[in-house]
Amino acid sequence: MNKDIIIHWFRQDLRLQDNPSLYEAANNGLVLHIYILDDNSADEHCMGAASRWWLHHSLQSLNKSLKGKLAVYVGDPKKIIVDLVQEHNVHAVYWNRCYEPWRIVRDKKIKKVLQAHNTDAQSFNGSLLWEPWQVLKKDDTPYKVFTPYYRNGCIHAAVPRQPLPKPKRLGLYETGTHQLSIDDLKLLPTIAWDKSLASHWKIGEMAASKKLEKFTANRLDNYKQGRNFPALNSVSRLSPHLHFGEISPNQAWYAAKNNEESDDLDHFLSEMAWREFSHSLLYHFPELPRKNLQSKFDNFPWLENKEYLRSWQTGQTGHPLVDAGMRELWQTGYMHNRVRMVVGSFLVKNLLLHWHHGEKWFWDCLLDADLANNSASWQWIAGCGADAAPYFRVFNPSTQGQKFDPEGEYTRRFIPELKELPNKYLFNPWDAPEEILLKAGVVLGENYPKPIVDLKSSRVRALDAFQTLKNQE
DNA sequence: TGAAATGTTGGGGCG
DNA sequence: ACGCCCCAACATTTC
Numbered sequence: 001m002n003k004d005i006i007i008h009w010f011r012q013d014l015r016l017q018d019n020p021s022l023y024e025a026a027n028n029g030l031v032l033h034i035y036i037l038d039d040n041s042a043d044e045h046c047m048g049a050a051s052r053w054w055l056h057h058s059l060q061s062l063n064k065s066l067k068g069k070l071a072v073y074v075g076d077p078k079k080i081i082v083d084l085v086q087e088h089n090v091h092a093v094y095w096n097r098c099y100e101p102w103r104i105v106r107d108k109k110i111k112k113v114l115q116a117h118n119t120d121a122q123s124f125n126g127s128l129l130w131e132p133w134q135v136l137k138k139d140d141t142p143y144k145v146f147t148p149y150y151r152n153g154c155i156h157a158a159v160p161r162q163p164l165p166k167p168k169r170l171g172l173y174e175t176g177t178h179q180l181s182i183d184d185l186k187l188l189p190t191i192a193w194d195k196s197l198a199s200h201w202k203i204g205e206m207a208a209s210k211k212l213e214k215f216t217a218n219r220l221d222n223y224k225q226g227r228n229f230p231a232l233n234s235v236s237r238l239s240p241h242l243h244f245g246e247i248s249p250n251q252a253w254y255a256a257k258n259n260e261e262s263d264d265l266d267h268f269l270s271e272m273a274w275r276e277f278s279h280s281l282l283y284h285f286p287e288l289p290r291k292n293l294q295s296k297f298d299n300f301p302w303l304e305n306k307e308y309l310r311s312w313q314t315g316q317t318g319h320p321l322v323d324a325g326m327r328e329l330w331q332t333g334y335m336h337n338r339v340r341m342v343v344g345s346f347l348v349k350n351l352l353l354h355w356h357h358g359e360k361w362f363w364d365c366l367l368d369a370d371l372a373n374n375s376a377s378w379q380w381i382a383g384c385g386a387d388a389a390p391y392f393r394v395f396n397p398s399t400q401g402q403k404f405d406p407e408g409e410y411t412r413r414f415i416p417e418l419k420e421l422p423n424k425y426l427f428n429p430w431d432a433p434e435e436i437l438l439k440a441g442v443v444l445g446e447n448y449p450k451p452i453v454d455l456k457s458s459r460v461r462a463l464d465a466f467q468t469l470k471n472q473e
Numbered sequence: 474t475g476a477a478a479t480g481t482t483g484g485g486g487c488g
Numbered sequence: 489a490c491g492c493c494c495c496a497a498c499a500t501t502t503c
Contacts, residue, residue: 341474466503
């Protein structure tokens with residue numbers, strides 16, 4: 001009978017480096033490394049299909065780093081962990097905190113039960129630079145505006161923890177009775193739609209570290225400007241790695257800081273801080289994923305229109321930059337941030353569909369789907385969030401295309417049917433003279449859709465809808 | 474981390 | 489030389 005066994009429960013921290021819980025566990029005894037797939041606690045925010053695909057591969061990678069000793073389970077974590085504690089004389093269970101409201105509720109219960117079993121249960125900070133309860137205004141209420149949150153709150157809070165090394169020994173303990181394999185979690189899709197995803201991503205801690213290294217070494221110098229141009233390779237694309245914890249924000253923060261000071265560096269750090277801000281909002285406003293933070297939006301006259309929604313989801317709106325973004329999402333599990341804003345604005349404003357529809361679709365399709373970031377960002381673009389874009393800030397997808405994809409490289413990459421169309425009409429093919437369309441082999445309504453809404457009138461319609469809220473509140 | 478409408482200014486054409 | 493108009497370029501306001 002071994003009294004020194006500690007469980008490290010992997011959750012959104014699928015890495016060995018800079019893992020506070022794992023570090024503590026490995027320094028104090030034999031470690032039983034576990035992962036539990038819990039599909040029943042999250043209600044409508046059960047993990048989406050793209051995320052499950054990523055998770056499968058990330059677990060494979062982690063298991064390899066653990067020499068095949070990662071024990072995986074499916075079901076209720078409370079029952080599974082309590083059973084393990086009793087069967088193996090585990091004296092402590094450690095994990096890194098997650099901030100989804102359903103997880104907070106669940107984990108609190110587990111902590112209580114473990115304490116009742118005289119088992120030490122400890123949680124650590126492995127996913128955020130600052131804990132949401134540490135960055136508060138002077139009156140102890142949470143910040144609702146980003147700039148003071150970051151400039152006053154974060155910067156005056158304690159500096160983020162320096163990354164921890166990988167533990168010297170992993171203390172790999174095996175239960176001996178364990179049966180399930182990662183394949184048994186059935187995370188991969190039954191129809192093989194994931195082939196195109198695979199060609200775009202390398203998954204796992206090693207790949208994440210390399211990507212961070214390359215980003216901070218080569219590309220940070222043009223980040224501030226370059227991040228607006230979806231055709232460029234100027235953004236980090238670290239978001240899925242961060243979401244699954246293949247890399248920690250602390251690692252990214254300090255890797256970036258090791259470069260010389262610059263506007264680009266500052267901008268990258270502030271983008272990292274947006275991630276912190278979203279998590280803080282979700283923590284302090286647990287209804288963020290469903291409920292408008294500005295309640296006057298509860299009466300917004302959203303449309304219900306299945307055709308609109310379907311066209312948006314499949315990248316068939318007839319507005320090239322919107323369609324390019326939506327097809328990028330479908331094909332790669334990712335969308336460039338500039339384009340996320342454009343498609344978001346288009347859904348909520350030009351199509352007048354509820355932001356929940358966008359939030360749901362992104363949740364299912366994005367490899368970096370993250371409850372805090374996704375909810376906060378949709379509320380931001382819809383105008384109903386805490387520090388949101390004003391509702392009347394309607395993006396014009398044609399103008400945005402001309403500004404941020406001037407050569408059409410990004411748009412043509414995902415809409416090959418418009419490949420031959422000259423730049424002048426790439427973002428407004430409906431204005432192109434007949435002979436130019438003919439020459440480019442484009443037949444609107446046949447091989448590329450006619451626009452499902454007119455930009456000018458749909459913008460006016462959106463502003464009118466917004467006006468109806470004016471008298472309230 | 475908007476875009477369109479409206480206002481202002483200043484240069485050039487022209488009577 | 490002058491006033492007038494036009495309009496591009498830029499600034500400000502509004503949604």
